[in-house]
Amino acid sequence: MSDLQLQHDIEQFLYRQAELLDTKQWQAWTELFTADGIYWMPPDASYKTWDGQPAIFAEDRNLMAVRMGRVLHPDAWSQRPLWGTNHVVSNVVIRKAAKNGDVEVTSRFHMMELRRDDVRHFAGQYTHHLVKAKKGYAIRLQRVDMTNAQAAYDYVLQVWV
Amino acid sequence: MKTNHKPNFRKMVEPDRVRKEVYTDEEIFRHEMERIHETVWIYCGHESQVKNAGDYVTVQIGRQPMIMVRGKDRKINVLYNRCPHRGNMICGDMKGNTGDQFRCSYHAWTFHHDGRLKNIPMMESGYKGTRLTKDSPELCMKRAARVEAYRGFVFASLAKDGPTLKEFLGEAIVAFDDMCDRAPEGEVEIVPNCFRVIQHSNWKLFMENQIDALHPSVTHQSTGRAAHEVEKQLAKKAKSGEAPLSYHMLSAFATVTIDKWDNFQTINYPYGHCILTGYMGLRPQDPDTLAYDKVMIKAYGRKRFEEIVGVNIHHVLVYPGLSVQSPLQQLRAVRPLGVDRTLTEIWHFRLKGAPEAIYRRSLAYYNLVNSPATLINADDLENFWKCHTGLSSDGGDWVSFARHHGRDIENKGVVSSAPNMGTSEAPMRNQMKAWAKYMSGAAQEGSR
Numbered sequence A: 001m002s003d004l005q006l007q008h009d010i011e012q013f014l015y016r017q018a019e020l021l022d023t024k025q026w027q028a029w030t031e032l033f034t035a036d037g038i039y040w041m042p043p044d045a046s047y048k049t050w051d052g053q054p055a056i057f058a059e060d061r062n063l064m065a066v067r068m069g070r071v072l073h074p075d076a077w078s079q080r081p082l083w084g085t086n087h088v089v090s091n092v093v094i095r096k097a098a099k100n101g102d103v104e105v106t107s108r109f110h111m112m113e114l115r116r117d118d119v120r121h122f123a124g125q126y127t128h129h130l131v132k133a134k135k136g137y138a139i140r141l142q143r144v145d146m147t148n149a150q151a152a153y154d155y156v157l158q159v160w161v
Numbered sequence B: 001m002k003t004n005h006k007p008n009f010r011k012m013v014e015p016d017r018v019r020k021e022v023y024t025d026e027e028i029f030r031h032e033m034e035r036i037h038e039t040v041w042i043y044c045g046h047e048s049q050v051k052n053a054g055d056y057v058t059v060q061i062g063r064q065p066m067i068m069v070r071g072k073d074r075k076i077n078v079l080y081n082r083c084p085h086r087g088n089m090i091c092g093d094m095k096g097n098t099g100d101q102f103r104c105s106y107h108a109w110t111f112h113h114d115g116r117l118k119n120i121p122m123m124e125s126g127y128k129g130t131r132l133t134k135d136s137p138e139l140c141m142k143r144a145a146r147v148e149a150y151r152g153f154v155f156a157s158l159a160k161d162g163p164t165l166k167e168f169l170g171e172a173i174v175a176f177d178d179m180c181d182r183a184p185e186g187e188v189e190i191v192p193n194c195f196r197v198i199q200h201s202n203w204k205l206f207m208e209n210q211i212d213a214l215h216p217s218v219t220h221q222s223t224g225r226a227a228h229e230v231e232k233q234l235a236k237k238a239k240s241g242e243a244p245l246s247y248h249m250l251s252a253f254a255t256v257t258i259d260k261w262d263n264f265q266t267i268n269y270p271y272g273h274c275i276l277t278g279y280m281g282l283r284p285q286d287p288d289t290l291a292y293d294k295v296m297i298k299a300y301g302r303k304r305f306e307e308i309v310g311v312n313i314h315h316v317l318v319y320p321g322l323s324v325q326s327p328l329q330q331l332r333a334v335r336p337l338g339v340d341r342t343l344t345e346i347w348h349f350r351l352k353g354a355p356e357a358i359y360r361r362s363l364a365y366y367n368l369v370n371s372p373a374t375l376i377n378a379d380d381l382e383n384f385w386k387c388h389t390g391l392s393s394d395g396g397d398w399v400s401f402a403r404h405h406g407r408d409i410e411n412k413g414v415v416s417s418a419p420n421m422g423t424s425e426a427p428m429r430n431q432m433k434a435w436a437k438y439m440s441g442a443a444q445e446g447s448r
């Protein structure tokens, strides 16, 4: 496969990931992950592993199911108001492409969030460890390093960024 | 700043209800900062945050920006973050090491770690014949009036007089004893990460909610239910027949239904402090717990060990600004930013000498419940905002704390909820009683 083709496939995958979040297709989004896949947002870019450390998110598929169950529950009071996000993903750089098809890729994202009448912005770097799946790719690790990770949170993050 | 006109605070607090302005009025907020937060003992930080000489963290006490710094003599100082020259803040960062002195970024005055002036550039020629000499006290960074630590937890009071830290904490001191005693080495160490979350409400709504036994199964139902579903599936699949404890920590918010909360108890103390007894059943018999028990028995002997792990606490509230979950080694410090904005700083501690698995267990709670992506507090913060907005309206004048009023058990100034009345609004009544005392100047006549 040419580099260009690989670049294209990976970019399309990353766009799809963001689109599933923005369109609230939570189940389809969690299914992007391998059975042992992890979604991780460290509080600080210096962290090397999600394991055994403070984390804003460090979720396997089971915890993702809890979060999804919460936001879909009719009594998730804080989810009731108008709420939506818009991701833009760019600066996609393939860091490693292994012979077996596994890929390590970084990109930059910008997420605008609307909640009630309040707008917030979150931005930073994605690092994806992707494995070749039957159809396209699956996420073994999605690391989200937010530029505003250490800043005080005005309200909280309810869903994955 | 002293305000001349003083609202009648006593009239705003009745035994079972409180005027809404107590939460929403800017002037009352200013009085609170002066009479409460800038007078009583406020938590600054833990000694392990400033291990080396020159290590500092900045912290807000009431409206005052402060610095907690370790001196070369190992003593911890708490100083106003203000240069005595023209008022520049000395530390612009939240933490760091300042070397062997503070140096102002404006005109290079330097100070010792205890705030004493070290040097002014060209002092001799510049100040000869003026009112200032090298030992003028007004050339020093101002110090907090009083600083005391208990088992590594550092507090400061900006008032010269008043109860000692121990007198102030009273029975609530168990927050720190319970946390430290659970460490085989009898000490805790801070995990160097602070989660900071802002809520759009008055600070008192946070303090009331922390020991509000009536709300968890309502407010947190969605997460509790969702976690319970996953917990059941995982338990079915697990060899031990049990899901990891972290799922129980979440599901308990829904499975402990509203009627069961009456079985718990709140004990309310002078100065507004409160203890909520435990409910999560944190003494399981899994291999990790048994390994921990062994280390503890070795350190303390069986009798003392049983006493330590038998302490039945879920939450200790140190009024007005600290919420401690000692069995889970977490602490939330409340920093009022304005009448309708409140910052909480959320910390986790490591039990020195305990196995890694025990640290990880409470870490799970820290991440799931207390991180900025919290599965629990998201709904609390939503309530806080809605409460504050509702209270700002003309839809009513009072906040009601009448639940089980008149049925609490009082003994020498300590008020406990009666048996099977754990949802008594005694903690709120007790906090407001302390509040009214502070605000009318009766609790602590401190001068700055």
Ligand code: FES
Pocket (backbone or CB within 6 Å): B083, B084, B085, B086, B087, B088, B104, B105, B106, B107, B108, B109
């Ligand atoms: S303001 Fe600090 S040296 Fe002038």
Ligand SMILES: [Fe+2]
Pocket (backbone or CB within 6 Å): B209, B215, B216, B219, B220, B376, B377, B380
């Ligand atoms: Fe809550």
